Amino acid sequence: MADKPTRISGKATKCKAKKDSTSDWEFSKSTIRERNEKMFNNELLSDIHFIVGPLGASKRIPAHKYVLAIGSSVFFAMFNGDLAENKEEIHIPDVEPKAFLALLRYLYCDEVCLEADTVLATLYASKKYIVPYLAHACVEFLETSLSYRNACVLLSQSCLFEDEDLTQRCWEVIDAQTELSLKAEGFTDVDGKTLRSIVCRESLSVNETAVFDAANRWAEAECIRNNVEPTGKNKREALKDSLFLLRIPTMSLQEFADGPATSDLLTKEEIIQIFVWYSATTKPELTFPTEHRRGLTPHCCHRFQSTAYRSNQWRYRGRCDSIRFMADKRVFIAGYGLYGSSTGAANYKAHIKLSQNGKVLSEETAGFFSDGCSKTFSVWFKHSVQCEPGIFYTASAILDGNELSYFGQEGLSEVVCDGITIQFQCSSDSTNGTGVQGGQIPELIFYY
Template identity: 60%
Template sequence: MMKSIKNTPRRSPPPPPPPLPTSKVSEDHNWQATQTTVRERNAVMFNNPLMADVQFTVGVAPNQQQIPGHKYILATGSSVFFAMFYGGLASETKEVDIPDVEPQAFLNLLRYLYCDEIHLEPDNVLATLYAAKKYIVPHLARICVRFLETSLSARNACVLLSQGRLFEEVELMQRCWEVIDAQAEEAFKSEGFAEIDYKTLETILSRETLNAKELSIYKAVSRWADAECKRQGIDSNAEHQRKVLGDCFKLLRLPTMTLSEFANGPAQSGLLTLEEANSIFLNYTARRKPQLTFNKNHRKGLQQYRVHRFQSSAYRSNQWRYRGRCDSIQFSVDRRIFVAGFGLYGSSKGAAEYQVRIELKKNGLILGQNITKFKSDGSSNIFPVMFDNPIQVEAETFYTASAVLDGTELSYFGQEGLAEIQCGKVAFQFQCSSDSTNGTGVQGGQIPELIFYS
């Protein structure tokens, strides 16, 4: 239980540290006397030819760059640089070619070794991670991984999974799988999916827990095959696409599509042999099913959870009405989840159909919305209303769940609400929302359930 603290003066946050000096400072007379710490003096040496005893040629033309370095500083921050400059096989050379590292990433590495500063951007973080791994600077590598995790979404999860495999970053890979499994439909539509390597494609297609239709997976694989043909410089026809897909094509579960989906998609793509297409058609229609080379079992998908925030429900004449007003509740969780939809109460006056708009917001920004209909049967049952795609919800941040219903006014409502609930491994906290204009709060009202994947 949290205790309130009264009459405690608030401390203002400490001011940001002054910027570190640059190499230009070394042009001043007696500059050493003006820099009071080792960090400041080393910062002056960053990317500075003064006293440099090694010259790096980084990258490849036309983006190649000459970067000066100081062996002592580099060797104290990296065991690889120590071995290069002071180890048993150290060379006396003062020029080092590094064609496999981007200049900006190498400067990021040196800035960290000289200044203890890290400047990461979305367009250089992967290259910086590569440099940190190559020169065994683990703290910089961890910062890069955390940066990637904070920017992780369905749009880039497949690419980051591919990079996570390359760099053997197990934690990053696990986070990517969480997103790919839950938001597979969006992940497969992303441009980045066509950029992944073959082994990553094989790993994804072997996944049982993908929350996607097989038709969506097939379309994504077709886009990947088209892109791979172009990468290999060959015509992107059906024969070549099947060839570049190799064994991955057999990981598609084509028999789990509907007959219409199969007939209008894979059956006419030219990717299947006549024998394969015929066998799958017979699998749909014949009593005696043929032997198939494709898995005909549906993917299991993810386990769906429902957190129920009321201990009872009730109906009293004229007490609770849906009147086109907004019912809202705020919540937070202690670990990342993916909200798939809400459970809602229906009419207490018999079967009825509702027009409903559901929303999930963070700091007033709409993260997901769906306008749809659902039917209730007159009972106190809870009826699921889903978003088109699950929405990623981060830990320790409050989100607002809202619903606006039009239809039969009198409805069931929840009672004896809980502010804190444990559902599976996820701890939920609920609090009232200022968006709620129809009376819903923590203790009672509507939106009795959040439906989610964990």
């Protein structure tokens, strides 16, 4: 998350004014906004006070009923009508003082001031008092910092606040970068309901061993939070029915033997029953799902309209093929499609890389077999890479293998693929001739 506050403020007419004083400050403020800003967190003319925050860490904040009532229907009902509270002080123990001040700043000054460490609390306050624009600004702020590192934690919070947009964005990251999201430090801090929603998710793109390991770590953390020893029995009680949403039988026999079978989460009866399930012709019924997760379907953006072959092209000799691209929506690059040998079957070793402004985001070395046809061959990153909209990234590949291969022609500078618009530009990193019009890296493979 960004460390600096984000400020969005309305325009005010500048004027030459005398220095503010208690008696003449009204004359130095040329707009209503400026005069309201003077009243923000000010005892002057205040007719209500809020005691904000939990006992022992609360703060007394002055306010003005009129300003609050015209900015929030909740405050309007609080101060007017049949249910109006006739109190000089109102206690709000469930809102952080900094978040409440951010809410008031918006109501008084038409200014959004968000900070990374208080944005979730501000979102909660804006939801509680039905201030939709501020809530939307909080969600936008969170989306700009959303990554696998905080996706599960933000998912938990978005469900609590019933924010469907943020929830959807979190799921996009978790589905495309499941293993990284589950291994993130904050994963063990999610609540039990969120854990259950994750482990039962059909579209996770991950080996089931990673889901099992994550659930085991969460159970240990939950035991510690409850001040009980993290024994197998206590972890099972912490997981409740989430344990039986783990698709343990979809692991390989070796993965099961090295993981769940040697953990303390399963009973001896369950371990024996699953071993029998692996080997028996007539399989016993299990309490664990036996179907693999569906996962995500990768999308493939093909940027050439034709494929060519000439006797003296395309050669490699250790040189780099690169192309720049930019999508109009957030995508997760999973790999590239590459051309193979144009002179019969051959093995290749490909070093692929994704970078942005010279910073390497991911790189992978993998082999593929080309059967000599003009189709593309997929080379994948270990983990898909999150790419933000409106930003150019560079896809690169260095191939080692048969010198002569197919290459693309009639390249497009813009391709619409399954609702995603991707623009292409030539890259200065390309030392082997690849560009927009022709060359290698014919395909971007991505999730979204």
